[in-house]
Amino acid sequence: MEFIEASEAAAKIEDGSAIALTGFGGMGQCDAVLKSIRDLYLRTGHPQNLSVFHAAGQSDGTNGLEYIAVEGLISKVVGGHWGLLPRMQQLIEQNRVEAYCLPQGQLTHLFRTMANGLPGHFSMIGLGTFVDPNVEGGKFNDKAKASSDNRVEVVHILGSDYLFYKSVPIDYVLIRGTAIDEAGNVSVKEEPLKLEILAAAQAAKAQGGKVIVQVKYVVKHGTIHPKDVAIPGYLVDYAVVAKNPAQDHRQVPSAVYDPRYSGDLVVPDKALPTLPFSVRKLIGRRAVKELTPGAVVNLGIGIPGDVIGPVSAEKGLLEQMVLTIESGVVGGVPAGKNQFGITVNAEAILDHASQFDYYHGCGIDLTFMGAAQIDQYGNVNVSQFGGRKIGCGGFIDVTQPAKKVVFCTTFTNGGLEVAVQDGKLEIVREGRHSKFVCGVEQITFSGKYAAVHGKEVVYVTERAVFVLSEEGLVLTEIAPGVDLQRNILDVMDFAPIVSPDLKVMDEDIFHDVIRSAPMEVT
Structure with missing residues (x-):
């Protein structure tokens, strides 16, 4: 040497x-x-x-x-x-x-x-x-x-x-x-x-x-x-x-060395910041309702990595699940954003490949993932869209063997602005681009493969919830205050199956919010 x-x-x-x-x-x-x-x-x-x-x-x-x-x-x-x-x-x-x-x-x-x-x-x-x-x-x-x-x-x-x-x-x-x-x-x-x-x-x-x-x-x-x-x-x-x-040789983008991220310092839960209310947090509040006690959970980058952990911490749910990130981290509260992959107060930090051994072999109980495009077959694209070459990361490794997949995304993007008032959701300004398209640009998650293998798949947005069936996407819930035709069906590029048991999303998601001013998503 x-x-x-x-x-x-x-x-x-x-x-x-x-x-x-x-x-x-x-x-x-x-x-x-x-x-x-x-x-x-x-x-x-x-x-x-x-x-x-x-x-x-x-x-x-x-x-x-x-x-x-x-x-x-x-x-x-x-x-x-x-x-x-x-x-x-x-x-x-x-x-x-x-x-x-x-x-x-x-x-x-x-x-x-x-x-x-x-x-x-x-x-x-x-x-x-x-x-x-x-x-x-x-x-x-x-x-x-x-x-x-x-x-x-x-x-x-x-x-x-x-x-x-x-x-x-x-x-x-x-x-x-x-x-x-x-x-x-x-x-x-x-x-x-x-x-x-x-x-x-x-x-x-x-x-x-x-x-x-x-x-x-x-x-x-x-x-x-x-x-x-x-x-x-x-x-x-x-x-x-x-x-x-x-x-x-920075340890993380935000610090040359922060002992919280290497497991050398554990801070009280009350020392962790509370997320301000936003449309992304709204989606997270609905998504965490899919949690079951004791579930081994994975968080993907984007809304899941930024929101699910903090929302779960606020609701006291972290102790009811085993949280993991593909990087090898087990437990803790995710840092998110450009520090996706690390947590504060991790319980274990495994090597990268060993984390994927469990994902591939056992299949985690539940994964929360983002989505850029969703089509009528339940296919999801996160890897290539609008001319941008993003890549799949660990998305395919996690979603394909997972027992249950919950996709978390805004309904549209490009200027979407929403507000919450008196427990109801208002679409103040619609986004320029629908995420629900006829045929995704690239298949990063195969709806057909998932349906054939009996996977439970849920698609959560701020205004609607869908599930995957062998016939395609089924609309099962809508947010209080939104109009089914104007705010959902007319904004989609395809007609989903509307469940005969269509429900209103739990109203507690839209109550107890920090602010009700319009929230924009670019």
Whole structure:
């Protein structure tokens, strides 16, 4: 193991190399090394034509993978999510890179598959979605669709169809820790997540690749407790000590280090802020009524991650469920927004891939997820819409095996403005775009697959609730104060099945609110 500068690490990466990155949102990226790679390319034109492999999204909007999202520097990307990577999105949308989008959980497991020296990973996750080769094969732009590189194949094993996710090459992997000792042993004590760093390091070694670790501290050999060693020294080739942690090694986007997010400090529940009332909180208040005591629950990004946890905490429901996030966190109150993936007062922080083991194998009792488009068949799109290439993240891994799925979304977007008065909902200004469309732009959740497998699926909005049936979407509830025809049916691009037992949503959702002024959703 050799200590080197970030600039020296960048210089070791040859043209055409395949590099793997670990991280989650704005956390866990090797920003000092990534910036050095970008700077070297801009100065010399090298390294160029890199292939990049990553599981979760790798930025909070400014850092991580965004640093190397430069045309010519990257030629191919295989990943799960680019919702907070505007420059990377632009490269994908303009076909300046070859892009493949695969489920995040499958990609975390692919690291372990490669660590075992295997050619790929089998799973039913992704069948019927855009990842399925019978649909799009995960090819996320025209440049990928024109390529002969097929990242996923359908195979038939013991009477069932599976997807075969192919291993990818790794010449270098960039992983992050908190401290490294003189022998190369790495701890992650101050990191908010464990992620897939061990499997990623082992995968690189299995392919003859090199492991580059970025850390904050160097400590004496033998001073890291054996159980706290996340990566043993024999896996590490190069170590880079971040010279400016406040910029290049932040624990979370909001702080260089906050002990609440690494489990080193537990705060009283009353110290947690209460969410102000909004249309998103309104949706959350209806959605939590789907909870059952003792349920193992997953929260997705967006309204679920921002709202469900705080609403449940306010209502004293957190103790009645086991809350999990795909990043590996169990328990606590989610931070949400650009810090999705971490919680305050977590009970456990597992490695990334192990969390998905449970999701895939057992199927959580209930997941709350967002939705950008919903169609007459119950299909949901969150990955590509309006020309934007977002990606699926862990959405497919969670929703497909879950026993129950609750989608949380506003009915329309683009200027929607609502108000609550005397326990009734008023649509002050309708959004420009309906989320209920005839045929989603991309299938991220297959209504047909869910219906065939008897999944319980609920779609919650601020004004209406739908459930999935074998015949399609069924309207079961409407908010007090809204007009069925004007505010619901006329705003949809298709006619849903209206339940003969159509009910009014529980009025307590619309009472006891903090404010009744109009609330806008852009």
